[in-house]
Amino acid sequence: MRQIEGAAVLTAADMRAVEQAAFEQGDSAAAMMRRAGQACAAAIRRLSAGSEVLVLCGPGNNGGDGYVIAATLAADGHPVRVAALGTPGSDVAQQARAGWVGPVETLHDTAPAPVLVDALFGIGLSHPLDPAIAQALLVLIAAARLTIAIDLPSGVDTDSGALLGCPAPADITLALGALKPAHLLQPAASHCGAVRLLDIGVSAPDTMQVVAAPALPMPGPHSHKFNRGMVAIVRGRMAGAAELAAAAAMHAGSGYVALLGSTIPAAPHALVRRKLNDESLGDPRIGALVVGPGLGRDDDMRATLERALATDHSLVVDGDALHLVTPEQLRARGGQMILTPHAGEFDALFGSSDAGKLDRARAAAQASGATIVFKGADTVVASPDGRARLAPAASNWLSTAGSGDVLAGAIAACLAAGLDPLGAAAAGVWLHGEAARRCGPAFIADDLACALGPARAAVAGAVPPR
Ligand SMILES: NC(=O)C1=CN([C@@H]2O[C@H](COP(=O)(O)OP(=O)(O)OC[C@H]3O[C@@H](n4cnc5c(N)ncnc54)[C@H](O)[C@@H]3O)[C@@H](O)[C@H]2O)[C@@H](O)CC1
Ligand SMILES: Nc1ncnc2c1ncn2[C@@H]1O[C@H](COP(=O)(O)OP(=O)(O)O)[C@@H](O)[C@H]1O
Ligand SMILES: [K+]
Secondary structure, three states, rough: EEEOOOOOOOOHHHHHHHHHHHHOOOOOOHHHHHHHHHHHHHHHHHHHHOOEEEEEEEOOOOHHHHHHHHHHHHHHHOOOOEEEEEOOOOOHHHHHHHOOOOOOOEOOOOOOOOOEEOOOOOOOOOOOOOOHHHHHHHHHHHOOEEEEEEOOOEEEOOOOOOEEEOOOOOOEEEEEOOOOOOHHHOOOOHHOEEEEEEEEOOOOOOOEEEEEOOOOOOOOOOOOOOOOOOEEEEEOOOOOHHHHHHHHHHHOOOOOEEEOOOOOOOOOOEEEOOOOOOHHHHHOOOOEEEEEOOOOOOHHHHHHHHHHHHOOOOOOEHHHHOOOOOOHHHHHHOEEEOOOOOOOHHHHHHHOOOOHHHHHHHHHHHOOOOOOOOOOOOOOOEEOOOOOOEEOOOHHHOOOOHHHHHHHHHHHHHHHHHHHHHHHHHHHHHHHHHHHHHHOOOOOHHHHHHHHHHHHHHOOOOOOOO
């Protein structure tokens, strides 16, 4: 059982392809289900600390896992009962059912137990849960001290994280072989409780991963302020937003941060304030240029954005700037670009849609040629090359004004430090989440920017000095 940071994330189709590849290498579905069920049983035995376990088994292979779990627990002398919904459909699930020699109650007639194992539906749930099933499940959950979901809580859509009917909230979800998008995307993610990954002996591709603590360059004797990575930020109509992004870039480790558009001295004095003109915008030492936080959307600011786009700097495009560009314009510009939209900005730039957040982020990356950081209580980072990173749940206290400006600055610092756009975006998201965790409750964006330093210290040493 392991933590999820850095783990592979697979859609339902990816998971089936990985299983299929394993079968072609000589593995069998029965052996895989046995490994999955036994790994779950070992975790459940530890978590239940001797209390009786009730395993709810569905009609598919998730239910098959459930029968293996029950048989394994019983063989270890652990008190366990089984209640089923329907009869197993696949050969492998029927085989697993045959391995359970105890009685099988029905979902509607069974009595509660202190530990409930939800093995009703996993990645195969295709339509909303029947309300009568959902109701029976919720009654058993309410009576249990601990609910453990196998692979996914029953009642969520694997790929989009949407709810299918009234899902069964779990305290712990044991993800099998790899994470699925629903473990990380809202609203499903908040029904998973703590997610832990179990190895079931399959090797998953790393195209999609959970955002993990980044490896960031450390300063050494060769370092000076410019080769640490210089960040420039365009100041717009709401100056505070650009100031927050600048503070974030400084605390995230940039050696030199310039605010373009004001020369009036103010704290922090480490921030270099320059006029916005061709010379300052064209400074070849700039490693990342941030445009958009508090920019404004009037014609003057549109012209300022055009000037920023006309440079050949790596860009972080945020906030108002996302209302002033089109995906086609960005694609035509090319170069390294990271866009950081929240849901409203995303809809404005790419259009609204009922598709899932992961699919939308990936399509947007394709359309714009930029790396997309689709923000919210869940955050998806998608690269135009198809790779993606999904953030683990972050502090809900991030729902405070200016926290997105801080993220833009943190990402810019990582980009200027030499990370590729996907790596920089994921590193910025991780630092932002870690800073929020360190801030505790009711912080403001200024606190968050300052906490990026200690968050950065948590990964210090990840990379030896150059
Ligand atoms: N190769 C294997 O045997 C492995 C299977 N695994 C398990 O298998 C699961 C996937 O198994 P399946 O593909 O069989 O899918 P599920 O067990 O998630 O559910 C599919 C079954 O439920 C039915 N169904 C779908 N929606 C329903 C609804 N709303 N109401 C009633 N019935 C509904 C389907 O017709 C099908 O019979 C994974 O989540 C995982 O738990 C893992 O152990 C990995 C290895
Ligand atoms: N409920 C939440 N839980 C976790 N993170 C959140 C939540 N709400 C917002 N965030 C994060 O906080 C930041 C908010 O950014 P944004 O909406 O652009 O704010 P602002 O424009 O005020 O700077 C994003 O990084 C987003 O992912
Ligand atoms: K389940």
